[in-house]
Amino acid sequence: MFARSVSCAVRSTARILAPARSASTSAAASSAAAAVATGATPSIAALRAATQQVARLSTAATARGSSATAAVSDHAQFATEASSSTPKHAAATGVRQVIPMGSQSLKCAWADGKAAEFHYIWLRDNCHCPACRHPVTHQKVLDTPSLPINIEPASLRVNADGNVDIVWNNDGHKSTYDAAFLRQNMYSLYETRPPTNSTRKENMTLWDQNIIESQLPIMEYSELATDDKGVLKWLKMLERYGVAVVRGSPAEKEQVLAMGRRIAHIKETSYGLLFDVLNEPRPGAHLAYTGVELKHHSDMNYMEKSPGIQILHCIRADATGGESVFVDGFWIAEWLRKTDPTAFQVLSSIDVGFGIKNGDHSYINHVPIFCADRNQEVYEVHVNNRTMQPLISHPDAIVPFYSAFRQINEKMRERASEWRLDMRAGDVVAFNNRRVLHGRTSFDPSSGVRHLQGCYIDRDDFASRMRQLMAKHASH
Amino acid sequence: MFARSVSCAVRSTARILAPARSASTSAAASSAAAAVATGATPSIAALRAATQQVARLSTAATARGSSATAAVSDHAQFATEASSSTPKHAAATGVRQVIPMGSQSLKCAWADGKAAEFHYIWLRDNCHCPACRHPVTHQKVLDTPSLPINIEPASLRVNADGNVDIVWNNDGHKSTYDAAFLRQNMYSLYETRPPTNSTRKENMTLWDQNIIESQLPIMEYSELATDDKGVLKWLKMLERYGVAVVRGSPAEKEQVLAMGRRIAHIKETSYGLLFDVLNEPRPGAHLAYTGVELKHHSDMNYMEKSPGIQILHCIRADATGGESVFVDGFWIAEWLRKTDPTAFQVLSSIDVGFGIKNGDHSYINHVPIFCADRNQEVYEVHVNNRTMQPLISHPDAIVPFYSAFRQINEKMRERASEWRLDMRAGDVVAFNNRRVLHGRTSFDPSSGVRHLQGCYIDRDDFASRMRQLMAKHASH
Numbered sequence: 023m024f025a026r027s028v029s030c031a032v033r034s035t036a037r038i039l040a041p042a043r044s045a046s047t048s049a050a051a052s053s054a055a056a057a058v059a060t061g062a063t064p065s066i067a068a069l070r071a072a073t074q075q076v077a078r079l080s081t082a083a084t085a086r087g088s089s090a091t092a093a094v095s096d097h098a099q100f101a102t103e104a105s106s107s108t109p110k111h112a113a114a115t116g117v118r119q120v121i122p123m124g125s126q127s128l129k130c131a132w133a134d135g136k137a138a139e140f141h142y143i144w145l146r147d148n149c150h151c152p153a154c155r156h157p158v159t160h161q162k163v164l165d166t167p168s169l170p171i172n173i174e175p176a177s178l179r180v181n182a183d184g185n186v187d188i189v190w191n192n193d194g195h196k197s198t199y200d201a202a203f204l205r206q207n208m209y210s211l212y213e214t215r216p217p218t219n220s221t222r223k224e225n226m227t228l229w230d231q232n233i234i235e236s237q238l239p240i241m242e243y244s245e246l247a248t249d250d251k252g253v254l255k256w257l258k259m260l261e262r263y264g265v266a267v268v269r270g271s272p273a274e275k276e277q278v279l280a281m282g283r284r285i286a287h288i289k290e291t292s293y294g295l296l297f298d299v300l301n302e303p304r305p306g307a308h309l310a311y312t313g314v315e316l317k318h319h320s321d322m323n324y325m326e327k328s329p330g331i332q333i334l335h336c337i338r339a340d341a342t343g344g345e346s347v348f349v350d351g352f353w354i355a356e357w358l359r360k361t362d363p364t365a366f367q368v369l370s371s372i373d374v375g376f377g378i379k380n381g382d383h384s385y386i387n388h389v390p391i392f393c394a395d396r397n398q399e400v401y402e403v404h405v406n407n408r409t410m411q412p413l414i415s416h417p418d419a420i421v422p423f424y425s426a427f428r429q430i431n432e433k434m435r436e437r438a439s440e441w442r443l444d445m446r447a448g449d450v451v452a453f454n455n456r457r458v459l460h461g462r463t464s465f466d467p468s469s470g471v472r473h474l475q476g477c478y479i480d481r482d483d484f485a486s487r488m489r490q491l492m493a494k495h496a497s498h
Numbered sequence: 499m500f501a502r503s504v505s506c507a508v509r510s511t512a513r514i515l516a517p518a519r520s521a522s523t524s525a526a527a528s529s530a531a532a533a534v535a536t537g538a539t540p541s542i543a544a545l546r547a548a549t550q551q552v553a554r555l556s557t558a559a560t561a562r563g564s565s566a567t568a569a570v571s572d573h574a575q576f577a578t579e580a581s582s583s584t585p586k587h588a589a590a591t592g593v594r595q596v597i598p599m600g601s602q603s604l605k606c607a608w609a610d611g612k613a614a615e616f617h618y619i620w621l622r623d624n625c626h627c628p629a630c631r632h633p634v635t636h637q638k639v640l641d642t643p644s645l646p647i648n649i650e651p652a653s654l655r656v657n658a659d660g661n662v663d664i665v666w667n668n669d670g671h672k673s674t675y676d677a678a679f680l681r682q683n684m685y686s687l688y689e690t691r692p693p694t695n696s697t698r699k700e701n702m703t704l705w706d707q708n709i710i711e712s713q714l715p716i717m718e719y720s721e722l723a724t725d726d727k728g729v730l731k732w733l734k735m736l737e738r739y740g741v742a743v744v745r746g747s748p749a750e751k752e753q754v755l756a757m758g759r760r761i762a763h764i765k766e767t768s769y770g771l772l773f774d775v776l777n778e779p780r781p782g783a784h785l786a787y788t789g790v791e792l793k794h795h796s797d798m799n800y801m802e803k804s805p806g807i808q809i810l811h812c813i814r815a816d817a818t819g820g821e822s823v824f825v826d827g828f829w830i831a832e833w834l835r836k837t838d839p840t841a842f843q844v845l846s847s848i849d850v851g852f853g854i855k856n857g858d859h860s861y862i863n864h865v866p867i868f869c870a871d872r873n874q875e876v877y878e879v880h881v882n883n884r885t886m887q888p889l890i891s892h893p894d895a896i897v898p899f900y901s902a903f904r905q906i907n908e909k910m911r912e913r914a915s916e917w918r919l920d921m922r923a924g925d926v927v928a929f930n931n932r933r934v935l936h937g938r939t940s941f942d943p944s945s946g947v948r949h950l951q952g953c954y955i956d957r958d959d960f961a962s963r964m965r966q967l968m969a970k971h972a973s974h
Contacts, residue, residue, distance in 0.1 A: 126897055141896040148888050160855055161884040165793065167907030171900055210893040216849055217890055219802065219864050287766045292959065294763075317641065326695065326958045327803035373692055379636055382966045385958055388695050408637040412624050414693055417686040420617040421602055424647055431643030482802045482861055483768065490858045 116184015117201045125174060130186065130204055138208035146173050146190060148207075149197040220401040227262050228353040234441040239263045243271040243448070246284065253284050254491040256452070260331070261488065264458035265348050265441070265451065271335065273447040278335035278475045281450050286483035289329055291322065292383045299334070299474040301341055301467040313341075313467040318349050318434045318459035319406040321478075323376035324385040328404065330481025332455045336445040340470025346443045347461040348453060349434045351403030355392045358430055365426035370394040372423055375411035376404065386411065391427070402456040405430075434459065445474070456481065592660015593677045601650060606662065606680055614684035622649050622666060624683075625673040696877040703738050704829040710917040715739045719747040719924070722760065729760050730967040732928070736807070737964065740934035741824050741917070741927065747811065749923040754811035754951045757926050762959035765805055767798065768859045775810070775950040777817055777943040789817075789943040794825050794910045794935035795882040797954075799852035800861040804880065806957025808931045812921040816946030822919045823937040824929060825910045827879030831868045834906055841902035846870040848899055851887035852880065862887070867903070878932040881906075910935065921950070932957065 119131040123139060131137040147166050149155070154164035176191040186199040209216075227233065239259040246252025246268065259266035271277055279296055282288050288295050301313060322328045334346070359366040370392040377386035393402035413423060433439055442463075443451065453460060455478070465472060595607040599615060607613040623642050625631070630640035645668075652667040662675040685692075703709065715735040722728025722744065735742035747753055755772055758764050764771050777789060798804045810822070835842040846868040853862035869878035889899060909915055918939075919927065929936060931954070941948060 127893075139893050141893070141900075143900045144889060144896050147900070162886065163884070166883045166886070166900070167904045167911075169900070169904075171897065171904060207888045207890060209890045209896070217851060217864055218849065287768075287770075290763045290766065292763075292962070326806075326956065330802075373694065375693060383962045384965050385962055387958070388693055407642045408639070410638065410642070412683045413620060414683060414685045417603075417615050417617070420620050420685070421647065424617075424619045424623070424642070424645070428643045428645075428647060435643075480802065482863070486768070486859045486861055489860050 115201060115205060117180050117186055117204065118184075120178055120180055120186055122175075122178065125172065128175075128178065132201070132205065133184070136205070136208070138204070139210035140204065140207075142173050142175065143169060143171055144209075145188065145197065145199065146195075148199075148203075149195070150200070150203070151197060153195075154197075216396075218395040218397065218399070218401070220395045220397070220399045225258075225262060226264070226352070228356060229263060229350045229441075230353055231438045231440055234263065234265075234348075234350075237263070239265060240267040240269060243268050243450075250284075250491060251495055254488070254495055257285065257484065257488045257491065260452050260454065260484075264350060264352070265453040267443065268450040268452075269446075269448065271448050271450050273337050275337060275475065277337075278333055278450070278477050281335065281452075282333050282477045282479055285331070285487050286479050289478040289480050289483075291325070291329065291478060292380070292385070296475055296477050299472075299476060301344075301465070301470075301472040313344070313465045315464040316462040317407065317431070318347065318461040319408070320351070320404055320455050320459055321406075322385075322455075323389065323404040323406050324378050324387045324409055326387055327480075328387075328402075329455050329478035331452060331479040331484050332460075332476060333450060333452045333479070334445075334474050334476045336447055336449045336474050338471045338473040339444075339446055341465045341467065341472040342469040343463055344465030344472050345463045346445050346451065347463065348441045348443070348451075349439050349459045349461075351405065351457050351459050352400055354430050354433055354439065355400040355403060357433060358392075358426070362426070362429065365422070365429055366392070368419065368422045368426045369430065370398075370400070372413075372415050372419055374404070374413065376406060376409045377411045378409050391430070403459065404456070405434075405459055407431075454481070591677060591681060593656050593662055593680065594660075596654055596656055596662055598651075598654065601648065604651075604654065608677070608681060609660070612681070612684070614680070615686035616680065616683075618649050618651065619645060619647055621664065621673065621675065622671075624675075624679075625671070626676070626679070627673060629671075630673075692872075694871040694873065694875070694877070696871045696873070696875045701734075701738060702740070702828070704832060705739060705826045705917075706829055707914045707916055710739065710741075710824075710826075713739070715741060716743040716745060719744050719926075726760075726967060727971055730964070730971055733761065733960065733964045733967065736928050736930065736960075740826060740828070741929040743919065744926040744928075745922075745924065747924050747926050749813050751813060751951065753813075754809055754926070754953050757811065757928075758809050758953045758955055761807070761963050762955050765954040765956050765959075767801070767805065767954060768856070768861070772951055772953050775948075775952060777820075777941070777946075777948040789820070789941045791940040792938040793883065793907070794823065794937040795884070796827070796880055796931050796935055797882075798861075798931075799865065799880040799882050800854050800863045800885055802863055803956075804863075804878075805931050805954035807928060807955040807960050808936075808952060809926060809928045809955070810921075810950050810952045812923055812925045812950050814947045814949040815920075815922050817941045817943065817948040818945040819939055820941030820948050821939045822921050822927065823939065824917045824919070824927075825915050825935045825937075827881065827933050827935050828876055830906050830909055830915065831876040831879060833909060834868075834902070838902070838905065841898070841905055842868070844895065844898045844902045845906065846874075846876070848889075848891050848895055850880070850889065852882060852885045853887045854885050867906070879935065880932070881910075881935055883907075930957070 115132050115134055115136075117130055118133045121129045121131070123129050126143075127139050127141040128145075129137055129139050146169055147164070149164065154162065156163050170192050174191045175188045176194065177187075177189045179187050181187045181198070184201045186201070186204065188197045188199070189195070190197070227237070229237070239262070241252070241255060241259070246256055256266055256268060268281070271281065276296065279288060320328065321332060355366070355370075358369070370390050373388040373390055375386060375388050378384070389402075389404050391404055392400050393404070394400050413420060415423065443449075445451065591608050591610055591612075593606055594609045597605045597607070599605050602619075603615050603617040604621075605613055605615050622645055623640065625640065630638065632639050650667045651664045652670065653663075653665045655663050657663045657674070660677045662677070662680065664673045664675070665671070666673070703713070705713070715738070717728070717731060717735070722732055732742055732744060744757070747757065752772065755764060796804065797808060831842070831846075834845070846866050849864040849866055851862060851864050854860065865878075865880050867880055868876050869880070870876050889896060891899065919925075921927065
């Protein structure tokens with residue numbers, strides 16, 4: 023009823039506020055909000071009277087979570103949820119004003135000058151009351167498809183806490199929207215880009231030999247043997263560098279599974295829960311099981327989602343040679359983007375087939391060498407010449423592909439790109455199999471036993487564990 | 499040397515043959531090949547003399563694998579590999595002529611009139627000799643990045659078997675290309691589209707209530723208890739309809755794991771290897787564990803790759819109500835594409851966040867409701883209102899999204915879209931969790947025990963097993 027009664031005024035307001043919709047900087051958003059605040063036209067003045075206005079709150083601090091909360095959360099949407107349940111954030115920046123924009127949306131202006139549009143159907147769907155969202159499981163129990171698409175408020179106000187109260191016109195349901203929740207979900211501002219699954223974040227350090235050897239992500243087993251703060255340290259190193267080493271673990275069989283289970287359940291594959299990399303030359307064996315050099319590669323790109331984290335544990339290292347070699351694929355991707363943008367486009371556009379037929383198993387998957395999201399951020403790297411299938415692409419893309427593929431491999435093979443590790447019994451190396459490529463220098467199988475065991479863990483299980491540990495150790 | 503000596507002639511040939519590059523129908527490709535065959539210009543005549551020509555083979559049958567081989571293989575690239583190792587296919591359509599196109603590629607013309615371009619670097623990379631490809635593991639041992647990008651043949655001919663022999667100019671390496679292998683990889687023709695990971699194939703039947711109830715994908719446990727031909731029958735039904743029922747299995751705990759292991763290893767998740775759906779009302783329990791109605795949904799869309807196959811096994815069914823409900827999400831997607839193409843575009847473009855915080859676990863993933871590949875083929879469907887996060891998208895997309903989301907849910911809830919199953923003790927239902935949505939009508943927990951156990955298997959492990967069983971039972 024309320025919304026309908028102001029619909030004439032709303033129409034002109036929508037025009038006046040339009041610049042805020044395309045605001046790409048907070049300055050532009052602020053100026054739009056300022057236009058509202060100064061009451062530039064009579065219709066806005068009328069709206070101001072019609073909507074309840076609370077005093078401008080004293081602090082203009084951002085509500086974008088404490089740094090601890092932001093670090094715990096892999097994604098903005100989870101940062102949001104954490105913030106909205108924390109009353110202190112609501113206090114930090116309250117809503118100053120809400121203004122109906124027409125029959126479908128309102129504009130919400132904060133005390134610090136930010137303003138953003140929210141649609142009524144979106145607001146109704148995001149009601150956080152216990153009838154709409156299960157208080158324990160946090161699952162939505164509201165049946166979204168049953169909502170009228172053209173739902174509108176019967177009444178609308180900013181309450182004394184700086185949050186937004188709405189009574190809905192279809193059934194009188196009452197919703198209250200936390201100012202911080204709205205602040206975290208300002209989808210109408212282009213500065214809030216749609217979230218993606220990208221894993222590249224400010225807490226990653228891309229590296230070449232110089233950088234990694236100056237920062238050495240290595241720790242002692244004793245630090246994490248009984249303390250999950252040590253596990254958190256390990257996971258943080260692994261997230262930052264894409265590779266992390268633990269020294270001095272028990273050099274026993276299946277220890278790699280125990281290490282993996284400090285993170286999450288093991289990802290079983292067609293190789294089983296665990297695989298052995300042993301120096302016995304067997305006819306027909308996988309190349310990894312002989313003494314030959316293994317060029318930089320990632321594992322199992324032929325799976326629909328290749329394993330996220332790989333853990334390798336050294337049980338015996340008596341053979342001569344056989345150094346483990348790591349290269350940061352994200353660093354290589356950024357190097358290529360900078361030095362040859364066309365080659366980068368080729369490798370981030372063309373789907374490559376990876377496949378294997380191995381005993382009773384046959385797998386095939388198609389994925390670019392560099393997977394980039396819609397913001398052109400690289401989130402996965404897939405390199406494995408041994409399992410790459412015949413390239414099927416536009417004929418004019420064939421030679422450019424081979425040329426770009428050669429470029430990145432040459433760069434990877436420069437000593438200045440590599441981190442080399444002479445793994446000793448008890449060493450455990452974990453790495454992000456979709457970021458850091460691994461390889462091995464050749465060794466002489468007759469010079470002694472070389473025995474590694476390995477396993478995989480999925481990246482989302484790793485991320486979940488890291489969030490859990492960060493939350494636990496942030497609050498104690 | 500050879501290639502260089504004809505480079506002048508090659509240049510004009512490349513222009514003349516250009517139409518074949520954009521051939522989108524086999525008729526166009528044939529006419530281009532005919533131009534070659536008739537020797538329309540002197541330069542082509544010279545090339546014909548320079549390349550060895552074999553007699554046109556008597557049969558023009560396609561080499562695109564036998565129907566059995568094609569069915570075994572989920573993907574064209576694996577069909578290829580199977581075909582190229584089968585000599586009879588080489589005999590079916592031999593290469594008639596190879597013509598250098600310039601310094602980078604040749605044109606290959608088959609006896610039936612088809613012609614396609616192959617680049618020298620591509621050919622060198624795809625040498626199948628035992629030095630380049632491991633004869634047992636089939637892995638590529640050739641180091642592709644070491645190849646000169648501008649590699650050319652020193653000599654080039656069609657041999658007596660209708661295959662192509664090349665001696666390379668850089669190191670004298672000799673390669674022989676099977677006619678069927680080349681035929682299967684004609685990437686220069688637009689009719690050979692780049693492969694994708696899509697799972698929609700001619701051996702799927704999309705269904706509504708009428709179709710599924712007339713075809714009933716149901717079989718007896720006795721058919722597969724000891725015979726893996728029965729397992730193959732089960733998997734084929736599951737692939738065709740996205741859902742398949744086995745009746746009369748032992749109504750014992752953990753039987754679901756035994757059933758799953760007939761396919762592949764179980765995919766462990768944060769719920770463990772196995773989950774129980776039991777009618778005990780517990781406070782704070784997952785909604786699935788109470789007696790409430792569960793609307794059509796897919797499971798665990800918040801994982802980076804949601805489980806591919808779900809298996810549910812009924813151990814006890816004494817409660818009143820609680821029918822299992824299935825809907826073909828691919829059928830719903832095609833219905834929407836036809837009736838409201840704009841709504842289809844909205845749901846296949848906008849990334850939706852799915853998330854859960856569950857005890858110590860927190861997961862979030864962003865994916866469209868309908869995942870469509872670059873050919874606009876839908877290969878995954880993700881629907882779960884309970885775990886859908888606040889939508890972050892362009893403000894002009896918000897209302898269209900809710901409207902389209904409502905449309906598909908209303909369609910799913912029509913009785914004419916559903917397959918309802920009253921599961922009895924011993925029933926096992928397996929379904930493609932990325933295609934078929936599942937739900938449950940409400941039941942009264944006090945009316946008796948209802949106990950299901952469930953587990954997941956990844957789709958690529960399923961596909962691998964199906965290929966293995968089809969190969970086994972095609973050859974016996």
